[in-house]
Amino acid sequence: MIARGQFETELNRIKDEISEMAGKVEIAFLEAVDALYNQDLKLANKVLEGDRWIDKQEIDINNNTILTITKQQPVATDLRQLIISLRITTDLERMADHAKNIAESAIQLGESYQFSIHPAFKEMRDLAIEMIHTAMNAFQQEDVSIAGKLSGMDDRLDNQYENVIRELLAITAEDEGKTLSILQQAFVARYIERIGDHITNLGESILFLVKGESYKLN
Template sequence: MTTRRFFNEELQQLKLEVEGLAEDTKNVLSTSVDALYNSDLKTAQRIIDEDHVYNEKEQHINDSALIMIAKQQPVASDLRRLIAAIKISSDLERMADHGKNIAKATLFLGDDHPISVHPTIRKMMENAVSMVDIATKGYHNEDISFAKLLAEKDDKVDELYGQVTKDLLELTANNPDQIQYIMQTAYTARYIERFADHLTNIGESILYLVKGVSYDLNE
């Protein structure tokens, strides 16, 4: 096997690992939000216990990319592919952390809390999950059109977050005795909003990968 062919296979394997981590983060978010609505403390605890898995996957991706840079000394598009893998895996690991934080909020609320979880939180989650699919396709195909879609979807998540925040502030004013519970759902909405923000970062990494120039999708 030629050195170039071996390097290409390593690049492809690295891409598959990044895409696998993206799928993991999507599952963490959807599962944590389901656990929140269902007061499923067992599932919430499992999400927290499994967080180290995603940290280890990110570290493996980073180590693999750095070894490839050191051994192969790639330039141009190949170097950008390796840098993008490192940057994207970092965002994905942080996204998994936000899912873990939602699970922690679920444990705090317990299985007998006095409030209903705001229905728009699920809508936020569904939009964020769709963003993961968009980001994965953009990364896999090295297609910047998907990156631009992420900015549009992020605006929608921000809009929903604004609605949730407004409603929860009003609920807090009328139910001061329940503020600690209401704030946990507010935190959850914030975690999803941050999850989506990381996906715009991934969109920027895709743009860098393809164009070789840094962009700010939040402008």
């Protein structure tokens, strides 16, 4: 009974650490997009620096998870919970990498770029943030009905991405002088779209955790 209680304590601690990591990823994403729109290189560099701490947190969570597996030797659902924790931290770290990429695009464009940033990035960002909240809510509650909502949300984000790329290409066709700016913005659109894909992976992990079977939401 003591061993079971200790395992649940360790498992809850790992879940709390994952939620904390998700919060840091969300902040990095928000700050990266803000840096892009505000031409704020100081904020962009803050995102780059913060990514190192997120990388470290991923390593710490993974080490704690592996240590728990080694000590407790869980089976069945218990083992699945820990394996899913490893998968989720990997997706969160990759989301942070894309936030860092957006910050790097802001730096590439510089402090005084001439061309306006496409307004749809804010809509894409807001939808992706909503997806993060949905995924982490599903993770905390282990609720497959909440996780299942991510599929339709990801479809919406994909549609936004396709529309932005189409509009950016049209701008390039009209004015070749904007090509470098448009290229960086196309990268940003892709990074946000990829963040959505990784959030959808979180939903698939949660479905596997609860049902013990693999499902594709993307």
